[in-house]
Amino acid sequence: MADSLTSCTTLHNGVKMPWFGLGVFLVKEGEEVINTVKTALSVGYRSIDTAAGYNNEEGVGRAIAESGVPREEIFVTSKLANDDQGYDSALKAFDTSMEKLGLETLDLYLIHWPCPSKGLYKETWKAFEKLYKEGRIRSIGVSNFNEKHLDDLLSDCEVRPMVNQVELHPRLVQKSLHDYCRRHEIQIEAWSPLMKAKIFDDPTLTEIASKHNKTPAQVVLRWDLQKEIVTIPKSIKPERIRENADVFDFTLSDDEISKIDALDRGERTGPDPDTFG
Numbered sequence: 001m002a003d004s005l006t007s008c009t010t011l012h013n014g015v016k017m018p019w020f021g022l023g024v025f026l027v028k029e030g031e032e033v034i035n036t037v038k039t040a041l042s043v044g045y046r047s048i049d050t051a052a053g054y055n056n057e058e059g060v061g062r063a064i065a066e067s068g069v070p071r072e073e074i075f076v077t078s079k080l081a082n083d084d085q086g087y088d089s090a091l092k093a094f095d096t097s098m099e100k101l102g103l104e105t106l107d108l109y110l111i112h113w114p115c116p117s118k119g120l121y122k123e124t125w126k127a128f129e130k131l132y133k134e135g136r137i138r139s140i141g142v143s144n145f146n147e148k149h150l151d152d153l154l155s156d157c158e159v160r161p162m163v164n165q166v167e168l169h170p171r172l173v174q175k176s177l178h179d180y181c182r183r184h185e186i187q188i189e190a191w192s193p194l195m196k197a198k199i200f201d202d203p204t205l206t207e208i209a210s211k212h213n214k215t216p217a218q219v220v221l222r223w224d225l226q227k228e229i230v231t232i233p234k235s236i237k238p239e240r241i242r243e244n245a246d247v248f249d250f251t252l253s254d255d256e257i258s259k260i261d262a263l264d265r266g267e268r269t270g271p272d273p274d275t276f277g
């Protein structure tokens with residue numbers, strides 16, 4: 001069970017990944033992302049989630065280099081953009097990301113979306129396996145894959161994905177996909193864990209939050225951790241970066257977890273992975 005920002009889950013290949021990290025989607029390249037990542041690292045965050053598509057890998061890399069935190073203490077995730085799927089283009093895109101990040105090795109590289117209509121994720125995965133075997137990436141995974149995409153990939157891969165990063169929050173609990181990932185030793189990771197700040201006025205969350213003297217954001221993030229879901233809330237505000245990480249000094253009861261689970265409406269803020277890209 002996660003008891004601090006440095007607590008890790010052990011992926012099926014033995015690599016340790018922090019349960020808690022910072023997401024930097026929509027954080028502007030340059031000063032904004034540099035300051036945001038440096039703030040998070042100074043607060044004690046040890047995992048940063050970026051993507052080629054966020055156009056801020058350079059700033060993420062610079063913040064890490066200038067932070068004074070040893071590189072090996074930080075878990076860095078990036079993602080392959082949809083337009084770069086395919087064997088050769090994935091290899092090339094990886095080099096570009098690494099150049100921008102200024103890193104020798106990446107901790108986790110994800111296929112950002114399955115894009116089933118392109119029909120390229122299995123070929124792309126071969127490139128991921130090559131980079132993994134060469135030691136350029138410590139772990140490889142997917143994002144926005146549902147059970148059907150995972151079945152297809154698992155039937156035809158040498159290295160099984162270690163992580164599946166999907167939209168997951170109290171209005172989209174993803175129980176069946178979470179159970180599937182558990183069965184296959186794939187760590188599930190929640191994107192938009194705070195539902196992009198759209199759930200804070202939910203009466204169940206506000207009631208539980210006031211009982212614990214915490215905020216609804218903290219309750220949701222604690223719910224992730226207790227359900228063994230890796231979580232990566234985004235904020236550019238130092239006080240919220242601190243608030244989001246202050247979730248290790250209280251415990252939700254089983255009844256409270258069930259009440260939050262019951263908020264599920266299958267409601268997405270993002271696209272449907274079956275039809276997107």
Ligand SMILES: NC(=O)c1ccc[n+]([C@@H]2O[C@H](COP(=O)([O-])OP(=O)(O)OC[C@H]3O[C@@H](n4cnc5c(N)ncnc54)[C@H](OP(=O)(O)O)[C@@H]3O)[C@@H](O)[C@H]2O)c1
Pocket residue numbers: 022023024025026049050112143144165166190191192193194195196197215217218232233234235236237240243244270
């Ligand atoms: N794989 C994918 O396809 C995918 C898709 C989307 C996101 N992601 C990843 O997941 C990360 C998180 O998702 P997200 O950025 O979409 O949404 P999120 O973390 O659910 O919510 C971020 C929003 O909540 C606000 N916020 C954060 N903490 C708060 C607090 N304590 N109180 C009130 N408001 C708060 C932020 O505003 P301020 O910044 O102004 O504080 C921002 O508007 C992303 O940054 C990205 O790394 C991945």
